[in-house]
Amino acid sequence: MKLFKKHISLFMFLCMFGIGGRSFAQFYSSPNVCVSNKVVDPVSGVASGCSESTIFFDELPTATSWEWNFGDGSPIVTTRNASHNFQTVGTYTVTLNRPTGPGSGTPTTKTVTVGSYPQQPMFNKKEVADTTVCGGKTLKLDPYKGNLLNGGGNYRYLWFPNGETTPTISVDSSGCYSVQVYDGNSNCSLTARINVKFCLQNPPSGNEPQKWYFGFGSTLEFNQTGTVIPRDSTASTGDFLLIPGITDPVFNASGTTTSNPLNLQGAAGMVYGPDGRLAFASDGKKVYSGLDDSEILMVDSSAYQGLTTVPSQGVVIVPKNSCNECQHHQYYLFTVNPTNGLLSYSIIDTRFNNKKGAIVATNIPVIMPVEERISVTPNGDETGFVLYANSLDGSGFQTIMIDSNGVSVVPQAVGNTPDPGYVASGQATVSPNNRLMARGTVIGNKNYVEIFDIDANTSQLLNPRLIDIGVDAPPTIYGVAFSNNSDVLYVSVSGDLLLGQESQLIQLNLLAGTDAAIGASKIIIDRSASFQFGAVQLGPIGGDGSKLIYLSILDQDFVPYIQRPDQVGDAATVGYSNTPGSTTKGITVAGTTKLGLPTVVKAVPQQESDGLSASYDGNCHKSPTILTVNPICDPLKSEFTWMFEDGSEQKGEQISYTFPKLGWNTFKIKVVIFNKSPLEKIVNNKTINSLLETECLERIFVDSIYIKPSPILTLPSIEYLCVVEGESKLIGPATVGGKGFEYDWQTSVGTSLNSPDSAYKFALPGLYLLEVENDLGCITNSKITILEGCEPRIFIPDAFTPNGDAINDLLEIHDAHIIEPELQIYNRWGEVVFTTDNLDVRWDGKFKGRYFGNQLYTYTLKYKSKYFPERGILTARGSVIVLH
Known part of the structure; x- marks a missing residue:
């Protein structure tokens, strides 16, 4: 490279x-x-x-x-x-x-x-405006539209992002555009910005691998890896048209084979822009453009010019938030001069040098004298940044607020005074959750870690605590780094090898309790009389996923690391790469490592352009799916047409459709965007303006949805109970369409009967509901009506003995739940020997007043069901023997 x-x-x-x-x-x-x-x-x-x-x-x-x-x-x-x-x-x-x-x-x-200022430039009569444009067109930006003087004859213009100097520009891509207008007499300027959104325009690519530049030409490159998260096809709700995410992301660091031009004992400053790319890197003497790594932007009269060494942590680059300006068109480069302790800043402007940037102001003083280690963190609402610098005159920490109002200093009288003659070098760092700040200090010839709380509202440092690490000074603490969860602190003690001092890498458990308990929790991860340890740092800054902690060692070609910094334990527990007996000492890098690691800042990511997103609710077979597309290109009119495999179409932002088949079903969304009526601002009539709208963009998106099987129930719609006889019945469905089912029997008003079994024992008439859910979350509802109804019952004996002993002398017919009976009894010749329509009237076995011996008689009983008269006339036939 x-x-x-x-x-x-x-x-x-x-x-x-x-x-x-x-x-x-x-x-x-x-x-x-x-x-x-x-x-x-x-x-x-x-x-x-x-x-x-x-x-x-x-x-x-x-x-x-x-x-x-x-x-x-x-x-x-x-x-x-x-x-x-x-x-x-x-x-x-x-x-x-x-x-x-x-x-x-x-x-x-x-x-x-x-x-004095020029006349305020504006877009759409606003200092900050938004507009949406149909794709494939260009938009002219004029900050003084309608002003006959075009803002004044002696104005100068400077546009972001491309640095044009003309009164107007034409743009054809989505993004933030701003113009800074200078008054020619005073050089005072005012700015206006407009966020331009070209409908359905693809966002620019970004998010290149993060790199750390440090030492004499050493580089670590971080690449995020992980398993792509497949869309959960069985989820009952979800989104369409999305880029798959990554589960369990991990930043894998690797050393580059080529060296970079940085050459410093301490730390560089680096900043990543809102597009995810490296914007600038600096060693305090020169600024390097990240957009083209062959560019060097010389810092005129740099605070470090002529110095043989630079501070261990005295270079920070942060985005400059400007009022009404696109973020971030300028960057602050802060440096601490180790000779006099002056904290100053230069300004880098990206509107120059083909967007590679240029230095437009140098060495603007902020405060003096301060330690050479300065730490940085976003402010509470992420509208700017906060620098923490400790004064060398004993007046305590200074909080430097960096926002759209510029750079302001808020003095604080907080912190413990170190021993006289103690030179504060090394690192100060803020925890990933932005709630704590830590640095090393020496008091009474002993090494301490000083930890401050950070006020979430004011960003002020509060409640300083001293943690004794049990190491006399010298040597002194150099590096401090919080774990990813901010509960564990790693400290490096940098021993001077020429003086026979030992270096140590120490872990402290911040959840141990009191300051003394935290000090007692000390675990030595590594110690060496051969290596001089420098900075420790969690990386990458601002990334998601698993983060490792890295250690810089003076004059080496490798960087050790801790794989599991959130865990409390020894070198093996935390996965320290330099553990005795390990096969590797760490990551091999080009160049030569020194004591410092870079201070890295990431700007708030820029918003992507307006893309189409859609969602579904419900994906069960034979059940409707609600399909919704989010409005786009507002305030332009959008028309959406959903097209399905069966040839049907529906229009609207939200529709209901029942997909016909199990498994994957493909559909299309046709999006049509319309230009506004040219008379909209003149004619306040929706009908007329609607007729004058013209189509400007049409695009078709394709996606699919997985339709899951629903339970299929076989359940009778009506069943009967003979309530008068106290009858109950166990009734349940036959169920398919899944691997497991949950049943919920309910009353007609939806009150659960708390019966999880597939069958329910009914004892009372009424309407009953059944909800069955399968293992895929699909639900099928059914119902059954229980009516009062007794089946007709008839018992006619097959013999009786009319012999006068008063036992079984009559043909007694037992019946229940019948009406309109007609009984006829026949002899062997077919003659009717007895007939009645009242079964309480019983036959005595006689025909024409006398018995005819033992004979077999046939009978026919016609009747109707009391509860089911719709069944018509029912007939029971049989025979009876009369034994006389």
């Missing part, structure tokens, strides 16, 4: 916009001073407006007291760094007086000219 070889001159740009290198006066002030346009709400006290404060900074390192008079009647400010908002255009004399100490006695003055 070709790496970082081309030098870019910025002179033309710096001259064009008047941001050239400053001459170092006794105090610094912003090169361009603009009147404040901030308006403070009298109720909430919240200021609105886009102007950044004018920065003043005393550059006399030995100064200890300050009085700033801004010449406009505002109150005196008594800090080294002061920011001020001038309320009126004009020329002011700013005076710095040092009442006591070095530099006192002679005030220092500077004249500043406060300029």
Whole structure:
């Protein structure tokens, strides 16, 4: 790979916009001073407006007291760094007086000219606007549309993202576009932005592998691997038209075979842009463009120029949030000068040099003197970042807020004072959950880890705690790194090999309890008198999935790592690659490792363009499926047509369709987007405007749904119970369509009868419901009606003995649940010997008044069922012997 070889001159740009290198006066002030346009709400006290404060900074390192008079009647400010908002255009004399100490006695003055802004640029009459455009077209962006003067004759323009300098541009792709308009007289500027969405345009690709540049040309490259998550075909609800995700993602690090041009003992600063690509990397002397790794952007008058060493953690690059500006068109490069402890920043602007970026401001002072290790984290609402820097003068930590208002310092008097002469090097780090900050310190010639809570609302550091790691100083703590769950802390002690000092890699369990208990939880993961340990770091920053912790060792060609940093235990438990007896020491890298690892920042990912998404609810056979497509390209009119394999079609954002077959069913969604009526803004008539809409885009999407089998029940619709006789019946369905079933018998109003069995014993008439769910989650409902109904019953004996003994002398017929009986009895010659329609009237065996001996008689009994008269006339036939 070709790496970082081309030098870019910025002179033309710096001259064009008047941001050239400053001459170092006794105090610094912003090169361009603009009147404040901030308006403070009298109720909430919240200021609105886009102007950044004018920065003043005393550059006399030995100064200890300050009085700033801004010449406009505002109150005196008594800090080294002061920011001020001038309320009126004009020329002011700013005076710095040092009442006591070095530099006192002679005030220092500077004249500043406060300029005015151009007319506010706007899109669609808004400073921040959104618009949707039909694909395949171009859109002209004009920030002063309708203004005959086009904003003024002496305005200059600078567009994002491509850096055009024309009053208008035409665009043909989705994205955020902004224009910064400069007033030619004052160089003050205002910005407007517009988010352009070209309907159904594919988003740009991004998310390249993350890399770490460190040491003398060493590189670690991280690639995310994992198992693709297949769509759960059996899920009852789900989404269509989605890119499959990855389950159990893991970042696998590998060393590159080619070296990079960074050459430093400490740590580089790196930042990944909102598109997921590396934006910039810096060693504090040079800035390297991530979009084209052959680009070098020289930092003019860098804080590190001429230095043989750079701080261990003194380089940070973060996106610059600008009011009304697309995020992130500019980046802050923060550096700490180890000679005087000055924290300053330069600004990189991506609108130049074919989007590779250019340095547009250098070494703007923030605060001094501070330790060379600075840590960074997103602020609470992720609208900016927070830097933590500890003062070398004993005044405690400084919280540097970085947001759309610029860079502001919030002093804090928090933290323990280290031993005199202790040089703070190494790392300070913030936990992945952004709730804790840790650093190493030496107090009483003992090494401690100092841990702070981070206030979620103010980002301030609170409640400092000291954890004694049981190691006398020297050697001293260098690296600190939290595990992924923020519950375990890893600490490296960096021993000087020339002095015979031992290096250690230590684990601390932060859930152990008290500070003393945390110190007592110490487990030594590795120790060495041959290697000098440096930084430890969790990586990759901002990634999902399994993250490892890496250790940098001075002057080596490999990087050890911890595979399971969230676990508490020894080297084998946490999977330390440098465990004695292991086959590998870690990851082999090109170049030579040093003590530092890079400080990596990731911007908030950019929103993707408007894509089609659809979902379903229900995928059981013979049951309707609700299909929904989410509206797109708002406010353009969208029309959706669902097309199915059986040739049927339905229109609408949400439809109901019963798929005809089990298994996979393919369908299509035809999307038609319409241009708005050209008269929409003139004619307020929906009917007319609808007729004037024209089709501008048509696209067809294809997907499929898996239809699961539902239970199939065989259950009678009606059953009868002979209630008067106390009859009950056990009734249940025959069920197929699954491998297991759950039954729920219910009353007619849906009250469960708490009977999970397939059959239910009915004792009362009524309507009963049955819900059966199979192992796939599909439900079939059925019902059965239980009616009161007794089956007719007749008993006619086959013999009787009319002999006068009063026992079985009559033909007694027993019946139940019959009506309208007609009984006829015949002799062998077919003569009717007895007939009755009242079965209580019984035959005595006589014919014509006398007995005819032992004979066989046949009978016919016709009747109707009392409960089932619809069955008509029923007949019972048989014979009876009369024994006389």
